[in-house]
Amino acid sequence: MTVERITLRPGHEISRVIRGGWQLAGGHGPVDGAEAVEDMIAFAEAGITTFDCADIYTGVEELIGAFRVEYARRHGAEALARVKVHTKLVPDLARLATVNRDYISGIVDTSLSRLKAERLDLVQFHWWDYEVPRYLDAIGWLNELRLEGKVANVSGTNFDTARTLEILRSGVPLTSMQVQYSLLDARPERTLAKVAQDNDMWLLCYGTVAGGFLGDRWLGQSEPQEPLENRSLTKYKLIIDDFGGWDLFQALLGTLRKIADRHGSDIATVASAAMLGKPGVAAVIVGARNRSHLARNLAISELRLTGQDRAEIAAVQAQGRVPEGDTYTLERDRTGRHGSIMKYNLNAKS
DSSP: OOOOEEEEETTEEEESEEEEOGGGSTTSOOOOHHHHHHHHHHHHHHTOOEEEOOTTSTTHHHHHHHHHHHHHHHHOHHHHHHOEEEEEEOOOGGGGGGOOHHHHHHHHHHHHHHHTOSSBSEEEEOOSOTTSOOHHHHHHHHHHHHHHTSBSOEEEESOOHHHHHHHHHTTOOOOEEEEEOOSSOOGGGTTHHHHHHHTTOEEEEEOTTGGGTSSGGGTTOOOOOSSOSSHHHHHHHHHHHHHTOHHHHHHHHHHHHHHHHHHTOOHHHHHHHHHHTSTTEEEEEEEOSSGGGHHHHHHHTTOOOOHHHHHHHHHHHTTSOOOSSSTTHHHHOTTSTTGGGOOOOOGGGO
16 A cells, blocks of 8 residues: 655655554553554554654653654664654643743753654644733744754644634744544634635644544444543544434444445545545544554555545535534633543643
8 A cells, every 4th residue: 555645845745644642642551662663663664654743742752752763773864754753832721821932942852852853843833722822922932943943844733713824924834733623523614724725734634533433333332421431532422412413423424334335444444534535634643552553544545535425424414513613612611511621731741
């Protein structure tokens, strides 16, 4: 299989399937470091050469740093240059009012050290609370670090349309915006997707399989009851509820299963491939704890949905609802159903 590639900016070409690092973070169970490095090498050798992580994913930048060193040892500097790492910069909620340039620079320096890199390929900036209106200052300092050569590309994650435009108009050239975007959660389609296309900014999608809900495992299953197995499932079950509830969700799974049968595929692969076909979407981020799902991850960029496939999916979606608000609006309400399960101060522990 050949993994499709795309150029976001000159010198920054990525695989359209990105290996996510969230499942390697603390809190998801024990991680064998040596095995994790071998898994990443297997992904890169197979063509998934782009990796997503964050300053707040405990231990993940260090694992990717170890992978980069070993991959270069085995395959050389030229092969390593094809590997791109997208990290995040997430100031803690408790620090927003006091963030300064030294704080931003310190996080970048820490990421450089952990990733064993001389320059960060792409940094995705996140800001928890718009009521603390210093995000323009903070991303401006990050952009200064880009101009100084410590960062190659400045991007964002989870900004809504209005703030994305505000950042762009401030003179920060956002390369991409990482957003939750799936067949269940089409909030980016309201306004952000068009703004992205109009401003030469790509969308990178996470949550395309809704924490595993968009998979064969859940087809025909009864609605799960609280408490769910983990915070990720809790989060995406709320999206299912907003979409239209369990029965409509099952109808969507049944439709995806029929499409998967036509292509000799599976529900999760179809769900992610559908997002790759959306306007302005550069790549999907797959959560992979190890290489057991590598073959399926590789198949995402190979699968070409037909007009009939897309029409059948759209017919089910038309019976449901798009979750309320703009990108990440629900999650920013810290007293609401979605926001109350978030963790806002992870940098101090990372």
